Amino acid sequence: MGDGVEMLRTEEGSTDAVISKILVFARNPVVILIALGLGIRLVIAPFLTFDLDTHYWVQALALVDNDEGLYGSLGYFYTPVWGYVMSVMAGIGTLLGVTDYATLIPDVIGMVTGEFPVAPEITSPAFNVLMKIPIILADIACALLIRQIVIELIGDGRKATVAMALWLLCPLAIVESTMHVMFDSISAMMLLLAVLLAVRRRYFLAGASLSLGVLTKFFPMFFVFVLAAYVLRREGMGSNGLRRLLHAVCGAVAALVLLEIPAALSGQLSRSVFFIAERVGLSEEFLDSVLTVRSLVILLAVVVVAYAAYRLLRSRTSFRPLEAFVSMDPAVRERKVRRILLAIAALAAVAVLVYSVMSVSLAGGTMDVFTAVGMKLVTILSIISLLGEVYVAYRLLFCGTFDGTAVLSALAASSVLIFLWPPAASYTIIMVPFLLMYSVVVDRRFLPLSLLVIGLFALAELPSALTSLSSIAVYWGFPSVGTAVVGAIGFLTGTVAGFPVGGLIMAVPDVLAYVLMLYLLLRWFRPGQLEAGA
Amino acid sequence: MKADKAVALLAVFCAVMVAGALLTDWAGHMGLNADVTENDDGTVQVTMNGTFPAGYGWMLYTGSAGFNHVCLYLDYEYGSPVGYSDQEDLMDSMKKYLDSRGVSCSYVDAGGLAEIMSDTGSASSTAVLMASGALPDTVYGEDMSVFKTWLEAGGTLYWMYGFIGETVSVRGGTAEGGTPLLGEGAQLDPDEETFASDISPWAEALRYRNTDATYGLSTDLPGFTDLGLVTESGHSSCGAVPYGSGSIVVVGGSLDGSELGQTAVGRNLALADVIAMGLASGSELVDSGTGSKGYGSTTFTISRGGAEALYLWSGDYNSEWGQRFTLRSV
Secondary structure: OHHHHHHHHHHHHHHHHHHHHHHHHHHOHHHHHHHHHHHHHHHHOOOOOOHHHHHHHHHHHHHHHOOOOOOOOOOOOOOHHHHHHHHHHHHHHHHHOOOOOEEEOHHHHOOOOOOOOOOOEEEOHHHHHHHHHHHHHHHHHHHHHHHHHHHHHHOOHHHHHHHHHHHHOOHHHHHHHHHOOOOHHHHHHHHHHHHHHHHOOOHHHHHHHHHHHHHHHOHHHHHHHHHHHHHHHHHOOOHHHHHHHHHHHHHHHHHHHHHHHHHHHOOOHHHHOHHHHHHOOOOHHHHHHHOOHHHHHHHHHHHHHHHHHHHHHHHHOOOOHHHHHHOOOHHHHHHHHHHHHHHHHHHHHHHHHHHHHHHHHOOOOHHHHHHHHHHHHHHHHHHHHHHHHHHHHHHHHOOOOOOHHHHHHHHHHHHHHHHHOOOOHHHHHHOHHHHHHHHHHHOHHHHHHHHHHHHHHHHOOHHHHHOOOHHHHHHHOOOOHHHHHHHHHHHHHOEEOOEEHHHHHHHHHHHHHHHHHHHHHHHHOOOOOOOOOO | OOHHHHHHHHHHHHHHHHHHHHHHHHHOOOOOEEEEEEOOOOEEEEEEEOOOOEEEEEEEEEEEOOOOEEEEEOOOOEOOOOOHHHHHHHHHHHHHHHHOOOOOEEEEOHHHHHHHHHOHHHHHHEEEEEOOOOEEHHHHOOOOHHHHHHHHOOOEEEEEOOOOOOOEEEEOEEEOOOOOOOOOOOEOOOOOOOEOOEEOHHHHHHOOOOOEOOOOEEOOOOOOEEOOEEOOOOEEOEEEEEEOOEEEEEEOOOOOOOOOHHHHHHHHHHHHHHHHHOEEEEEEEEEEEEEEEOOOOEEEEEEOOOOOEEEEEEOOOOOOEEEEEEOOOO
């Protein structure tokens, strides 16, 4: 009897303990913020959706359903990561009975070929939620990663929580994951994970994460220079640093190879990396000719021969370029680096312009030349972006005080530099975590401007937001299809002075955000700003 | 996020990738099949069988071409204005799609095409899908009678890209200035406004939304049947005209899907349904509908009206399986 009473008391005690633990947990600001961020997204998810990209996801899944894999026929143009995520979600959807992905709206067919992109297929709320869930979860993971990175780099839990809160409540992040159904948050998550793992000196895994981020959506590629500089600065520029860097490279290559095995085995490797290749100006035909075992063997041989030649030179002569560069007077080195990068930028710009004019002038007229040059401007800006990334990495490598603020400054500058060419709003998701961390942790003066840039990019999605009730109109009957679908799309595809209304509405905040982003960059590259926290 | 949680996040992501790769490459469609019973009261009872939940649809129609075999034309030795890899991609996909729709099909080259088209006795039991943009001289050279006689005897041609007959292919090249099979204005010139906007009942039922009507047939042609979308100039992105006892179905747009982008797969799947249903000139849609089933089988009844054939399909939006049932004469 006595034993029984004692047991009851113990159980009551343990129940109280559990309840009090739950209460403490529930009062934790991090938990409250996560719940709030998740809640906002989950409440919006069934109701508001941009149906343009979701109808592409339906087409991509049709390939899978018809035994074509992701690339057997035209229908999916991204790298495999998002395709695999969609396949998993479609499988879960099947088990849950989600069997109706979309409805064709005949009245919209006539508007499809206008200047403003719209889709005549309206996807179902169930399908939309299914596709949104992994991106929303990536959003939440990004929030936790942001907090942890700030804690581990700066050691300030309060600032870490503020940065996390800003991401969770960031209108652009909410719009892109929960309304646009664009998977940039997954890419951002893998990049942040790579940063965190690098901070923890788990370089192989960091390399693998970065590689998966790049394979999700290309843009983390630009962080390669800064992260490499981080490893070298932290581990030393000698053999130890190079060995650690090699670990990261091995991780990246391993992830790349493993992820691309299915596409390579089915002879679809060039199609699977088309999205990345297109961004660096390579055609599918060129990739087909290059991505062969023979070329890989040649590349490997070149690397081995170059390394052997380097070792030979070092052993036989006083050839020590790295040591000479490191031991150079900082001011002289800075001037040299700037001069070299500017020279490369100028040479590349001239070469690209001459090539574009030469390649068109033989067959086309003046307008063709202008068009070709205009298109090549993107290539020139991309080259300048890359050179800027190299410069930011160099500054991190040789900064006076190597600490958390220096790292966050370099990461933030690197993230904005990616978008020297005017980006689509969804692409800029990759920049947001770093901009927020920098503004909260390193230099508060940047916060209003950063929030304005992010807000303007969110506002650039307004035209699509006008159509975001389409799914519930078609499937739930309210508001009417005539208003929410045909009316909204008709308004956006209408023209003013030859320009589509939707495009004009989008252009205003987009251009403003772009200009402010350039201003941000200019402020960054003022002397001393990159090491503001150092 | 502790050290192990960061690694755990990476591990979960990798697990999703592995699961996704497996599902993408090996899951495919759900192995559906259907049983159809015709009742004396003019209704048809349909049972859709399959383990997992699935969406499905049905179309009741008349005027199905009677072919029971489809030849997919592909010849690397004969010239073509269309890239061979584009043709090969399309034909490989169509073979897969038609197989899963219960349609017997095989590849055929220029020589094989001549053999098939010379056999006019079995013209009505064979259809040919061509995406070469050129007719080989084995059937449409100086003597064009092989091709024309086969059509007149009841053959069905599904044609993509180019004016039929204008380009004749020979071994190792092509020859412009051939004789177009159809008259001037019968097919839409690429220089005109080539985007269609009005949708036909067939296209709506097929979820066919290819708006590119380049080379598409004119709706003014006698006996024209609209299966697609129509431009202001009256050309269809998918249409059929009779030719003797046979039929020609022309699909508009480029083969590589450059105008269609990510929706090319939707066009190709709808075309597979068009072929599996045997749609041709004179095909008329009687009724159509969609539904969805949960786990296991589901049975429903539909009124056949005056339909001669029933086509059942399954899919979440685009079809992934289909089967044609010829209904008994009333």
